[in-house]
Structures are given as structure tokens and as C-alpha cells.
Amino acid sequence: MSGRGNLLSLFNKNARNMEKSISSEDHEIDSGLDFDNSGSSGERLLSGHNIETDLITTLQNVNISVGRGRAKLIDTLKTYDDTSNQFITTEAKENNTEKTKGAELEAIASHNGLFFPDLIYGSKGSSVDIYCNYLKLTTDESKGVYNYEVRFFPPIDSVHLRIKYLNDHKDKLGGTKTFDGNTLYLPILLPNKMTVFISKVDDAELQIRILYKKKEEMRNCTQLYNILFDRVMKVLNYVKFDRKQYDPSRPKIIPLAKLEVWPGYVTAVDEYKGGLMLCCDVSHRILCQKTVLEMLVDLYQQNVEHYQESARKMLVGNIVLTRYNNRTYKINDICFDQNPTCQFKIKTGWTSYVEYYKQYHNIIIKDVNQPLIYSIKKSRGIPAEGEHIQFSLIPELCYLTGLRDEVRSDNKLMREIATFTRVSPNQRQMALNKFYENVSKTPAAQEILNSWGLSLTNNSNKIIGRQMDIEQICFSKTSVSAERSAEFSKHAATNEMLKVVHLSKWIIIHLRNDTKAATNLLDNMKQACKSLGMNISNPTMISLDRDRIDAYIQALRRNITINDQIVVCICHNSRDDRYAAIKKICCSEIPIPSQVINAKTLLNDLKIRSVVQKIVLQMNCKLGGSLWTVKIPFKNVMICGIDSYHDPSNRGNSVAEFISTRAQNNLQKIWGRSDNV
Incomplete structure (x- = not known):
């Protein structure tokens, strides 16, 4: 076929292929597997380009006098062919040039063994080598983080029971999982999109349906990876204070003040331009070697009449550690009308605190007249189950953590504490190497990471920085x-x-x-x-x-x-x-x-x-004054800053503050605003 018939057939062929391409794209979006579409999209573009080439080639062989109708259209398409070829050739040259430059930069970086986020260098000051406190995390391509939705029939409200019934089939899920009651994360992909398990509950069948949702991207898995490293630190026998982990087996003793300094780490996993990284820094925690009971005795001897009021002012709100289980509790109140001989209910019946600690912890309480410490924590259930759990603690077994006011006011003691807490860059690097050594030589820690396809590498990132010239104040x-x-x-x-x-x-x-x-x-x-x-x-x-x-x-x-x-x-x-x-x-x-x-x-x-x-x-x-300034090398600049405050007593309320300069060439005039968020 030649002439208009061939032209029409090529247009119809192009339209049919476009319809197929669109329907194929719709099907892939529904499947949710959007992480392996590069090959198919490339084939669609290639097929479309071939059709266009066939169309232009046919038009080149058509000879029609140029007028205002179809001949004008064909002549325009011929002109487009020449321009298109030039554009494609130029674009290909630019892409090849960019790839060549990128390959050269990567070769330089790999040759020097350095990590360059952007390969941008300044000119002021002098060049210095800087080491970052980051350890690289590599992922196993055969594994990932797969997201599943879990449903129970008949429905179960209790999160505790959901976890219990799903654990009955843990071996069928590969042995490694993370489940919060609704969402299940696995390092492996199950064979079927819908997996059904049957459990027997009180002579009735409970159906557990596990529905595959998607494979999570790396940037969406940082919370899970942080949870995994919490488990790693627990395997290494570290004690958790807030988000920091401390080693109770290597305390630094300050005998005169009866204080201990626990070394530790604060870790955080996040995705950066260099890949998945673990940020690890040194931290320290101060503990008192005196028990809370000894402090109460001192307060009683100092002021008998206002003893209870002084004790509450001094202790309420502080964090204590119980060494028999290495757990921390916040003191909410001191109950002076109860003592360790009082009884409370356990699963087997009623027992006193004296009998409980002797039976379960092999600890003999010496002072049976001491008051009890109350600590209140929220349960980890769903909001409807979010009742408060009250812990009754024995002052004789509690140790105060943190720095008290009398310690802060003692400059000599603070200088002695600083000899342990203020570490040099070399000491930080040694601590980072020690952390990597502890994780790599502990089989249980390696098993936690390997089960999710993670491995820790000790390649302390070395980057080139700039040390600025000394400023004039x-x-x-x-x-x-x-x-x-x-x-x-x-x-x-x-x-x-x-x-x-x-x-x-x-x-x-x-x-x-x-x-x-x-x-x-x-x-x-x-x-x-x-x-x-x-x-x-x-x-x-x-x-x-x-x-x-x-x-x-x-x-x-x-x-x-x-x-x-x-x-x-x-x-x-x-x-x-x-x-x-x-x-x-x-x-x-x-x-x-x-x-x-x-x-x-x-x-x-x-x-x-x-x-x-x-x-x-x-x-x-x-009052709006200014103490000093430095020379700013540019003019007409606004300097902005933002900060946030999260109230620990009320997690629902936070305050964000924005501040900026508002006068040209005058960095002392400030405008600020705070809002509840």
C-alpha cells in the first residue's frame, strides 16, 4: 500500500500501540509493584520511536506538490524529521558528556577512598580532612521490607491477643517479623498475595488473613531499622534511657561524690546521599551510688517537721534506676502511709513486697518501715486500652539518675565529671570503632541484622571540609x-x-x-x-x-x-x-x-x-540591644531560624518558633513568632 492508504495505516497502528501502552500502565499501578518498571517503559518508548521512524520514512517517498492541505502537512512532517534528528543527536552528545563527567568523578572518589556528597568545594579558609560518625548499612538485594495487612475473623480488639495468635504461625512466616497489631512487616515475600492461617481458640476457628500490600522503599523503613538497632543494643546488655543506650558493665566511679558515669551511645538510622547510614555518637549518664532510701534518711535528719514536703520537692519528677532489672522509672509520688509489708495482688494470690522480692528477685529488703515510691506509665495498647499502669517501688532498691542541683553547683565536682563526659575527636573515633566491634563480634546482634538483609560496615566516611579564617568580633x-x-x-x-x-x-x-x-x-x-x-x-x-x-x-x-x-x-x-x-x-x-x-x-x-x-x-x-557582631560579606540579607519544643508531659502539644532579621544591613533587628502546632 502506498500514498494516503499507507499513511492512514501507520497512524492507526500508532494509536493501537498507544492504547495498549496505557492499559499496561493502568494494570501496573493497580498491582502496586512500582519498583521494576524501568524495562517495560523503555520498550514502550522504543516501539513508539520505531513507529514514528516508519511514518517519516514513508513520507520521504511521497512526492506531492505543496499546497494548503495534505501536501502542506507532509512537507511540515519532513521538516520535523530533519529538526528531530538534529535534536536527538545533540541530546545524545550531552548525555554522553554528562555520563563521562559523572564516571570521572566517581572514579576519583573511589580511587581516593573518600565520600563526596556533592563534590562542591569552597575557597575560603584552608582545606581539612574530616571524619564523620556514620557507619554505612548495606542491604541484601534478595531481601527487603514487605508490608502486609493482617485481619482477624471474627475480629479481635486486643492487640496483645492479635500478637499472640499470629506468633503461633511464626515459623510459617520465616521466623522474623515485626507486627503492631494491624501492619505486619516481613523480610521475605510470601508466595501468595493472600495467605490464610487457621487457629483454634476455645474450640472455635479463628481465621487470620495476611494481605500483601507493597514493598517499602528504603526511606520509609528508617523507623523499622531504628527499632532493630534498639534490639541490637538490648542484646549487647545496654540499658535504655529515653533514646540513648548505656553500658552498666563499665562505669566510671567518682568515689568522693558517690557517683557513677555510664558510657553509652545514641544511634539513629536514616537515608542520606551516600546511602543508608547509622549515626552513632558518644553519650554519658550520671547515676548516684546512694539509694533513694539513704537520701530520705538524710532529709529526715535535716528537717523532721517538713520531711515529707522536702522529700517530694527533691524526688518527684526525677528518674530512678532499679539495678535488679536495669529499668528506669519516673517518680510520680511518694506514699508515706504504705511500706514493704503491705500486700498486693499477683496471679497466684496476695503477697507482700518483702515476700515478692525474695521469691522472684532473691533480694531481702532490710528496712520494712520505708515508704513506697509510685511510678505511673501508660500501657502500650491501642488508645481505647490506654490505661495507666502503676508501679510500686522500694526506695532501698532505687538509684537516682541525672545531675542534681547540689552537684551542678559544685564546680570542682563538675570539672571531675567533665573529664569523663568531654571526649576528644580521637576518643569519639575509638568509641565508634568499639561499637562496630561489639556488634560484629556478637552472633545474636548479627542475626538480628542479617535476618532483615542488613550488614554494618566500618568505613568511617572521610570528607574534605573547610576551616574558616579566624573571625573578628x-x-x-x-x-x-x-x-x-x-x-x-x-x-x-x-x-x-x-x-x-x-x-x-x-x-x-x-x-x-x-x-x-x-x-x-x-x-x-x-x-x-x-x-x-x-x-x-x-x-x-x-x-x-x-x-x-x-x-x-x-x-x-x-x-x-x-x-x-x-x-x-x-x-x-x-x-x-x-x-x-x-x-x-x-x-x-x-x-x-x-x-x-x-x-x-x-x-x-x-x-x-x-x-x-x-x-x-x-x-x-x-531589651533589644546587641552585644557584638561579625562582618557579613554580603548585603541585603535576611537570616532565618526555626526551632521546636515538645512538651514531655503533654505529647499532644508542641510549639514551633520562627525568627528572622527584618532590616537591611542590620542583623540586630529581629522579628519572631511562636505558634502551637
Whole structure:
């Protein structure tokens, strides 16, 4: 066939192939297997290109005088053929050039044994070699993370029972799984899209249907991989505090303070440009060698009348560790009307705490008159089952964790603790190698990773970085070098501030017993302000008779006026509830800058000068002033920052804050906003 008949047949052939291609694409989307379509799509494009070539070749052999109708169309298609050939040739050359460049860069990277995320280099400063605390995770191509939906007939509401009945068929699923009650993850693909198991429950049949959904992409599996490494750390006998893991077998002892420093790690798996990586960093946890009972005895000897109130203030909200099971609990309350001889119900009947610990933990409780500690945790069931579980703990078996206020205030002790907690880059690298060695030499840990097709490689990523030149810190009338350590606090306390806000009308609120602390603050502020270039007037002094939260609140509401610049509250001790109440009034109800100071810091004659200097610098910033600046190499720039806060006591509420500069060539003018999210 020639002429118009051949042209028409080629168009029909093209249309039929396009319909087949579309129907094929629709079928693949329904299947959900979208990870192996590269070959089929390439074939469809190739077939379409061949049809177009046949069409153009036929048109080349058709000779028709050019007019305004079909001949004009054919002439246009001939012209398109010449342009298309040029375009295809040019595009092929560009693709070949890009592939050649990419191959050259990859060859350079592999030859040097380096990891280059973007291969972009700067020019300022000097070049340095940097090692990252990341370990590469390689995946087995024969395995993956397969997502299944599990349904029970008849339906079962209890998550615990769902897990129990599915575990009866664990061997048929390959032995390795992760199941949360609804979604099942397996490292293998089951033979059928629908797998059905039958379980016997009370002489009745329970049908478990496992429906294949999809194969998860690597970036969607990071949560599962983090759970796997939690299991690895548990196999290595590490103790979990929040998201960090600590080794109780290698504590560093500080005998004078009766403290222990537990070394540990914080790990996180995520996908990066270099592939799947495990970030591993060093962490430390402080534990007290004294039991909670010993602390209660000390409090009782110090103040018999207010013993219970002092004990609650000191202990409630802290985290304790029970060494017999290496678990942590948060203290919610102290029950002084109960003791270890009280009875509670277990599966076999009623028993006392003394008998329970002797029978199940082989521990003999010595003091039977000590109070009990209450800890409340939420159950891990579905929201409908989310009841609170109450744990009753024995103070004699509990050890306080973290740093207490008396420890933080002891500078000598803090320096001794810092010798263990402040580690150098070389020590971090050694700790990273030790972590890899522990995981690789523990068969149980290797089994957890291998069952999901993961393997850990110790190729500490080496990258090339830039060490910037030393910056000049600019004050109002002079500039100083930041030095390599970037420590210039002594210059900030002795040079005139870049932008000063003079203090003319302000308020000091203090207890009558802390009058000396208030006087020390005012006298030292006047001395410090001379070198900082700040003028300060006498404040409105308000004395309180009682150390109560409502007394501070009433004083703030009665005395703050629209002309006041800042209010300073001197508190007798550190209390979170008092601090929160003051900040709530000064941030929400009566917006005004505020400064809360512990009176004890103002009574130390050896340190009061440096303390007050830092307080003045903080107050100047809160009033809108600036301490110093650095030279910005570009103009008309806006610097933005964002941060978030997650309330640990109320996980449903979070606060996001956005802040930015809002003036050209002036990085000191700030605009900020906070919102609940």
C-alpha cells in the first residue's frame, strides 16, 4: 500500500500501540509493584520511536506538490524529521558528556577512598580532612521490607491477643517479623498475595488473613531499622534511657561524690546521599551510688517537721534506676502511709513486697518501715486500652539518675565529671570503632541484622571540609580576634556593647530575707555597666514576706506598668513551678522582658562579679540591644531560624518558633513568632 492508504495505516497502528501502552500502565499501578518498571517503559518508548521512524520514512517517498492541505502537512512532517534528528543527536552528545563527567568523578572518589556528597568545594579558609560518625548499612538485594495487612475473623480488639495468635504461625512466616497489631512487616515475600492461617481458640476457628500490600522503599523503613538497632543494643546488655543506650558493665566511679558515669551511645538510622547510614555518637549518664532510701534518711535528719514536703520537692519528677532489672522509672509520688509489708495482688494470690522480692528477685529488703515510691506509665495498647499502669517501688532498691542541683553547683565536682563526659575527636573515633566491634563480634546482634538483609560496615566516611579564617568580633568601639577556640567572653564583659539600651525604669522583686542579694545585684550592676557603656537608674524595689507563687504573681500584676522596661525576680531557690508562673505572667498576661535569678548566685562574693556581668549582658539583649557582631560579606540579607519544643508531659502539644532579621544591613533587628502546632 502506498500514498494516503499507507499513511492512514501507520497512524492507526500508532494509536493501537498507544492504547495498549496505557492499559499496561493502568494494570501496573493497580498491582502496586512500582519498583521494576524501568524495562517495560523503555520498550514502550522504543516501539513508539520505531513507529514514528516508519511514518517519516514513508513520507520521504511521497512526492506531492505543496499546497494548503495534505501536501502542506507532509512537507511540515519532513521538516520535523530533519529538526528531530538534529535534536536527538545533540541530546545524545550531552548525555554522553554528562555520563563521562559523572564516571570521572566517581572514579576519583573511589580511587581516593573518600565520600563526596556533592563534590562542591569552597575557597575560603584552608582545606581539612574530616571524619564523620556514620557507619554505612548495606542491604541484601534478595531481601527487603514487605508490608502486609493482617485481619482477624471474627475480629479481635486486643492487640496483645492479635500478637499472640499470629506468633503461633511464626515459623510459617520465616521466623522474623515485626507486627503492631494491624501492619505486619516481613523480610521475605510470601508466595501468595493472600495467605490464610487457621487457629483454634476455645474450640472455635479463628481465621487470620495476611494481605500483601507493597514493598517499602528504603526511606520509609528508617523507623523499622531504628527499632532493630534498639534490639541490637538490648542484646549487647545496654540499658535504655529515653533514646540513648548505656553500658552498666563499665562505669566510671567518682568515689568522693558517690557517683557513677555510664558510657553509652545514641544511634539513629536514616537515608542520606551516600546511602543508608547509622549515626552513632558518644553519650554519658550520671547515676548516684546512694539509694533513694539513704537520701530520705538524710532529709529526715535535716528537717523532721517538713520531711515529707522536702522529700517530694527533691524526688518527684526525677528518674530512678532499679539495678535488679536495669529499668528506669519516673517518680510520680511518694506514699508515706504504705511500706514493704503491705500486700498486693499477683496471679497466684496476695503477697507482700518483702515476700515478692525474695521469691522472684532473691533480694531481702532490710528496712520494712520505708515508704513506697509510685511510678505511673501508660500501657502500650491501642488508645481505647490506654490505661495507666502503676508501679510500686522500694526506695532501698532505687538509684537516682541525672545531675542534681547540689552537684551542678559544685564546680570542682563538675570539672571531675567533665573529664569523663568531654571526649576528644580521637576518643569519639575509638568509641565508634568499639561499637562496630561489639556488634560484629556478637552472633545474636548479627542475626538480628542479617535476618532483615542488613550488614554494618566500618568505613568511617572521610570528607574534605573547610576551616574558616579566624573571625573578628566587632564591639561598639573596638574589635578583637575570636581566636581558634572562639572564646571571647572576657572581651564581651569588658568592652562597650555594640548597641546599648539604657536602663531607666525597671523593677526588682525579692523576698525580704534576700535583701542582701538584691543589694549585691544592684551594686555590682552599676560597676559592670560602666565598662559596658550602659546607664542604669535605681529600680523600684519590692519586698515579699512569703515565698509563695501567688505572692510573686500578685506583685507582678500590681506593679508592672506600661513604661517599665524589664522586671527582675530574685528567688530564694530553684523551683520549676515558680519559674513557669513568673514567665507565664511576663510573656502572656503582661508582656514584658523578665529576668529570674537564684539568690544563692548573688551571695558568693568570689563569683558575683562575673555572674552579674553575664546578667547585664542578658538583660541588654532582652531589651533589644546587641552585644557584638561579625562582618557579613554580603548585603541585603535576611537570616532565618526555626526551632521546636515538645512538651514531655503533654505529647499532644508542641510549639514551633520562627525568627528572622527584618532590616537591611542590620542583623540586630529581629522579628519572631511562636505558634502551637
